[in-house]
Amino acid sequence: MTSTTRRRLARTTAATAAAALALAGCSLGGGDDGGAAADGTGSSTGGGRLTVVTHDSFHLSQDLLDQFEADTGYQLEMVAPGDGGALVNQLILTADSPLGDVVYGIDNSFAARAIDAGVLEPYTSEKLPASAEQYAADDSGSLTPVDMGDVCLNVDHRWFAEKGVPEPTTLEDLTEPAYKDLLVVTNPATSSPGLSFLLATVGAFGEDGWQQYWKDLKANGVKVVEGWSDAYYVDFSGSEGAGPRPIVLSYASSPAAEVPEGGGEPRTGAMLDTCFRQVEYAGVIAGGQNEAGAHAFIDFLLSPEVQADIPGQMYMYPVDDTVELPAAWAEHAPLAEHPFTVDPATINAHREDWIATWSDIVTG
Incomplete structure (x- = not known):
């Protein structure tokens, strides 16, 4: 079993509140911190930083992340406060000073808590596949289903x-x-x-x-x-x-x-x-500095390339049922x-x- 598999399968909630506050931040791009574009949107025309808040088991192929940066001009910075529960807790605790622009990794065990706390802005991606609609957390559009298992x-x-x-x-x-x-x-x-x-x-x-x-x-x-x-x-x-x-x-x-x-x-x-x-979601963080970038990242997570990458990197199923699964999954990892x-x-x-x-x- 690869270390990536271990990381995905070993998601636990052992982080204490103090550990969750010691946020792990790392930039995936080069150069300075950038910031929002001159128009304040952080759009691809001016580049800028896009802060992605995730659970601590987030992993995608580096070439896909590099391509996202090249295509959009955004410089990705990842912040990982802990597992899915710690993630929601931190979004709520920092609502007045948001941790980032977009979040990935809230699951259906904590989805309603995040929605009710008002820490997310509605966004419905045009790239949302029809097969994902069944996994909607509610009808507010605050959370976009990305993967499930x-x-x-x-x-x-x-x-x-x-x-x-x-x-x-x-x-x-x-x-x-x-x-x-x-x-x-x-x-x-x-x-x-x-x-x-x-x-x-x-x-x-x-x-x-x-x-x-x-x-x-x-x-x-x-x-x-x-x-x-x-x-x-x-x-x-x-x-x-x-x-x-x-x-x-x-x-x-x-x-x-x-x-x-x-x-x-x-x-x-x-x-x-x-x-x-279990369903995992992405959402736009209310009060974030780069709403346009948040939309772009959610669209990216729903792209065929990322959906196809999810099984091998995070050991979850894509919500897009048109994506071809690895051969071993088709034979040995059927869903219930x-x-x-x-x-x-x-x-x-x-x-x-x-x-x-x-x-x-x-x-x-």
């Missing part, structure tokens, strides 16, 4: 074959005695996949049933760790084969990264009946046909209470 449980095929135990396929299976002490997940208070999995259980069992489900998982020996890296590389028996537990919380795309060199079947597979659909979903506004209204209740049940 499924957070799912993964299994170690080899472990189950060697032990002669049938592989689980559903969430309900994991409460059965045959799967006691076999599952490792991540904490929804400290991990983006962990929060997505909590939301999957809310979507699956409803407000009246998800709490009992977690009580049953706890009784059946679920292990909870702080971040994805520890779960996948320390406790999971698949992938690098380091741990004792053959079921782990990861992504539907993870098995594509486990295809052996030279080809063949991956050791792992995704349980596609356990998935939560019926993922669990929860309305972003409902998530925003209950997220903190759900996490607190989960903590009382599982780790309290």
